[in-house]
Amino acid sequence: MEVVPLGHALGAEIRGVDITDEIGDNLVAAIREAWHRHHIIVFRGVTWRPDQHLTFSRRFGTLDDHEATPHERFEGYPELLEITNRAKNGQPSQSRNAGRNWHSDYSYTDRPAAASMLFCTEKPSVGGDTMFCNMARAYNELSDKMKSIVGDLQSVYDFNLVSGTRVRDPEKMAELLKLNPPIAHPCVRVHNESGVKALYISERTSHFEGMTRAESLPLIQYLCDSATRPENVYRHQWRVGDLVCWDNRTAMHMALGDFDESEFRHMLRTTLQGEKSGYVVAPAVD
Numbered sequence: 001m002e003v004v005p006l007g008h009a010l011g012a013e014i015r016g017v018d019i020t021d022e023i024g025d026n027l028v029a030a031i032r033e034a035w036h037r038h039h040i041i042v043f044r045g046v047t048w049r050p051d052q053h054l055t056f057s058r059r060f061g062t063l064d065d066h067e068a069t070p071h072e073r074f075e076g077y078p079e080l081l082e083i084t085n086r087a088k089n090g091q092p093s094q095s096r097n098a099g100r101n102w103h104s105d106y107s108y109t110d111r112p113a114a115a116s117m118l119f120c121t122e123k124p125s126v127g128g129d130t131m132f133c134n135m136a137r138a139y140n141e142l143s144d145k146m147k148s149i150v151g152d153l154q155s156v157y158d159f160n161l162v163s164g165t166r167v168r169d170p171e172k173m174a175e176l177l178k179l180n181p182p183i184a185h186p187c188v189r190v191h192n193e194s195g196v197k198a199l200y201i202s203e204r205t206s207h208f209e210g211m212t213r214a215e216s217l218p219l220i221q222y223l224c225d226s227a228t229r230p231e232n233v234y235r236h237q238w239r240v241g242d243l244v245c246w247d248n249r250t251a252m253h254m255a256l257g258d259f260d261e262s263e264f265r266h267m268l269r270t271t272l273q274g275e276k277s278g279y280v281v282a283p284a285v286d
Ligand SMILES: [Fe+2]
Pocket: 099, 103, 104, 105, 253
């Protein structure tokens, strides 16, 4: 196995591993170590089959069955999420604009995703990239005083701030809001496997618990801006056959809509369950 860094801040390609083969425990441990070190790992030239995607993903944890977003499940496989701009059952896809702001997956649930593994089956001729940023580095670069301030805060996540909600069917949106009320998580989280501390904030954070939205927004904005500055970002240009795995505990990401919508972008994702965290709170006060 060879680990080839793709970016200074984060990201590495793993070569010499056939993920459709049986993977021994030593290899799983080596991949996991590289994943912790680089936050984003990329396997290229994969021939995808749903069962192989599930088998490989399960070597790294328990799979989420996507109860929080039931309409995006891949038919017959609740543990696979379909992110596509292809019509589904004759209707526009609910996920066609998914992920278009900086976020960490399932931060609006009480079991935020530990990691996600996204496979590209179809992509536009140009664009449709995904950007990632390193939230452990973003935390480390704060001053000691700011570290102690954010260490005392709880970030509240609101499903209304999930991108693409405008294109959702109003009935489905009402159901999703009921399934996913505002929830507070620590603004600084400790990675349960590597022990690394990382900022847990995003463009889906509405406010800090106990503070108004007006009081919270400037700090949310500052933390997001500093975390997503270009030096802290890896931008992935997809190829069909890429499996990109990211750690939601130490990285944020954003899917770019920089492509011709008449072309198709089709992806399938498994989601590794994280630890239960957070509690339901009242919506933001202005
Ligand atoms: Fe996402």
